[in-house]
Amino acid sequence: MEPPPDEINIITLNCWGLKYISKLRRERLTEIGRQLTLAKPQPHIVALQECFTQEDYQSIRRQTRSILPHGKFYHSAALGGGLAILSRWPIEESTMRPYPLNGRPTAFWRGDWYVGKGVACARIRYGPAAKQVVEVFNTHTHSPYEAGKPGDSYLCHRTAQSWEMAKLLRGAAERGHLVLAVGDFNMTPMSLQHQLISSLAPVRDVWRVLHPDSSVGPAHHPAEKARSRPVPTAEFNILENGAASDGPTNTWRWTKAQQKQLGRGKSPVAVSPDTLDLRGKRLDYIFAGSGDISALGGGWVVKRASVGMMMRHPELGCSLSDHFAVEATLAFHPFQLPATTPLLPNKDNNPDPLPSHLKEVTNGTYLHSPSPSSTHLPPSPPSPTVQLTSFLPRSNPPSPPEEGLPATTYTTILNLIETYTARERFELRWRGHHFFLSLLTTTACLVAIWFPPHHYVGFILLLVSTLGLATGVVNGLLALLFFRSELKALREFEWEVRNASGTLGVGTEGGDGEEW
Template sequence: MEDPPPEINLVSLNCWGLKYISKLRRERLSEIGRQLAIASPQPHIVALQECWTEEDYLSIRRQTRFILPYGKFYHSAALGGGLAILSRWPIEESSMFRYPLNGRPTAFWRGDWYVGKGVACAKIRYGPAPKQVIEVFNTHTHADYEGARPDNSYSCHRAAQSWEIAKLMRGAAERGHLVLAMGDFNMIPMSLEHQLVTNVSAVRDVWRVLHPDSSLGPSHHLAEQARRRPVPTAEFNIQENGAASDGPYNTWRWSKSRQNLLGPGKPPVPVSPDTPDPLGKRLDYIFAGAGDIHALGGGWVVKRANVGMMMRHPVLSCSLSDHFSVEATLTFHPHHQPPPSPSPDSDANRRESSITATATLQTAQQQQQYHQPPDESITAAASPTTEKSRTDSAVHNGAYLQLQSPAPSSTNILDTTYQAQLDTFLDPSSSDADALPADAYDAVLALIRSYTAREERQLTWRARHFFAALAVAIACLVGVWFTPSGNNYISFILVLVSSLSLTAGTVDGLMALLFFRSELKALKEFEWEVRNARAISFGGGVEEIEFQDGPSGKRIQ
């Protein structure tokens, strides 16, 4: 076994590889494989979503076989989950976990239920020590088809799926393994689903580690509007907000007339970095733990995070997917015990307090200058004067947004920052990813109750439809019996109505019996788990049923 690497390079990409639906699928996915093979730095682990066919998977594997010799294509449901994992190191174990709440078969035009969405799990050993193991979780959660509708029935699906993958990650972290969750989560930062992933499991959103003040969604989203920030530019959304979806750089988001300007032999169509980008958002994520810090003598921290795979096809001039990739580099940092704290009245402590107070005052003055509210995440490190001048000018003319905290360099992050990242795992209360707040539990329970009521109505309606259809079918057959001879066309119509009615009723009856009852039971399991977790964290919230134990009258719970 080779020595463990000092860094781990990660790539997550939604390939948009739907068979018969995605345009230029073969050409684009083949180019994706070529770009992965020549990428710098070389990726060590790649998670692919919407790679639906083994043909495309094998095409990518052939081109990346020298740098990513190991891989797994995951099978699920009737049409497959579209998930694949490529690795530099051997995959020791693999499994496909299907989500209990996973769309509806009645929405066949959306296809989520038919592809069996879930989590592709892989255990990868990167070193000889017992804890030098990575557990990778690759997923593509349910899409938000219904938008901001108050009765969005798919919100419960995504909440349940976020809960399930968070449980898997938490189990891997408790085993002392390095946890990586990658994929298209179809959620925006700091949403309910995002909180479930980061707070239920011991992982951090790698982008927010380096960009804690990045956007909370597209500019029209309520959470982002509350921050009262101008519409970002295309470049700012890529560099600072990590918006790998729906931005103007991606040609698949262009109008039809503009897409017609692309193609073999046609001149390139550039996009100005200053183009306003009101729709760009972050749906693709890499979440990472630190590993067993005590067993390894240190942990894995975030060195770099960026949006990648933004190049266009060399012949077709189109973007390689309707998403850009999310990429990150983790580096191993040894854990240093902090020195003993000086006494409160020591000279060193007084000097440190003075420096801290001065830095805090300078930060507050800078925030007041830019009309920004104080932010505890701001560090005392000052930006270079030239950078501040450039930013001042950009903010004045409205081209860029002012950052509330300096963006860390992608090539030079101080060891103190690395140590601070480890401290968030050693002392979770020092970070913003504490236990899930009570109102988040309540929001999940409200979603469960709302969706349960919907499914119960559906079950009742479809069960009634079955019995009504059965009655109609029997009535039609009785009518055939009493139809006078010679009126064959009437008999034919009655038999046809009977057959169609019974067929439709049977389908709805099976849906009520098999699907809706199954989904209601999954909702009960989900609700119990959330109530139980809330009770453990805050007390209350779980209904305790008392029983009387026989003639003794002893009460048990």
């Protein structure tokens, strides 16, 4: 086996490869494969999301085989999760872990439940030593269809999914492996979901390591507006804020009239870097750990983070996806632990998980204290030694109810669970009642068929009974199979949160809640 590398280059990209829906899918994903082979620095690990078809995956594999000879396409649910991992080094082990809360089959027009979203896990060996292993966790969480709206019914899904990701990362880190969590997380920086991962697992958002003062959402987001910063330009949002989604330089965010200017044989359409960017934001992330510092004689630190794959299709003139890629380079930094491991003085001096200059607000988002933009000086990124030191144990550890997250954050999560549980209990009862009502209606219609004065009345009654029974059976099956299982998953989630917060008490350990 080749000697272990000094650097690991990572790329994560949402390919927008939905079959029958994504425009110019084959042409774009073929070009994505070609551009991966030309990328500088050359990638060692590539994570893809929304690569739904074997045709597209094989096309990318054929083109990247010379630099990324190992790969895995992950299968899940009826339509597949669209996740794939490519690697320079062998994949020793892989698993597809579905999320316990993962959308609703009743929202069939959204499709999240049907693709079986989850975490694609791969254990990759980059060196011969026992701990020279990287565990990659690639995901595409539930889409935020109702984000920002009162009663967002999918907020509980994304929160539970971040919780599950943090559990997987903790387990891998406890094995002493380098941990990478990559993908489209459908969350904004420093949001509740972001904090669950960065606070409950020993990983770091690589972008915020190098850009600790970057934005916490698009310009119109309440959390970002509270920072009193000017509206960023397209260039600033890419270079400083890492906004790989929804920016004006991505042609798939243009109006239909603007997109008509693109195509074969047409002149390229440029976007000024000074264009104000109101919507650009971060949804795609790379979270990284350090590896076992003691066993490796050092650890992995963040050297580079950037937005990539911004080039246009050479013939079509369009962007290669509706997201840009997020790229990062991790460098190995020797670090000798002294005989007595120095502990960090306190939590406030530790850059992660909750820096001292971050303030908690009631909605679970953490913000930088606002400062006038004219006098604002962005903080310098931490040195490699500081990055590794922050992974060491702290002195004066907090008591269990405060460890990792503030107590109010656990309360926020429990409130989300309670609200969503009430919604699903109502849905279960309503659909169960509809099933029994359809049985009564069908029976009544079949009896009434014997007494109609005209034949067409009998036909109408038969049609109504058939349709009524069909919809009733569907709702009955949903109540029996889906809503019951989802309520049990919510009970599990609630138990884990209460257990982690230290509030688990009598009467919260058993039972399945109200059921019909």
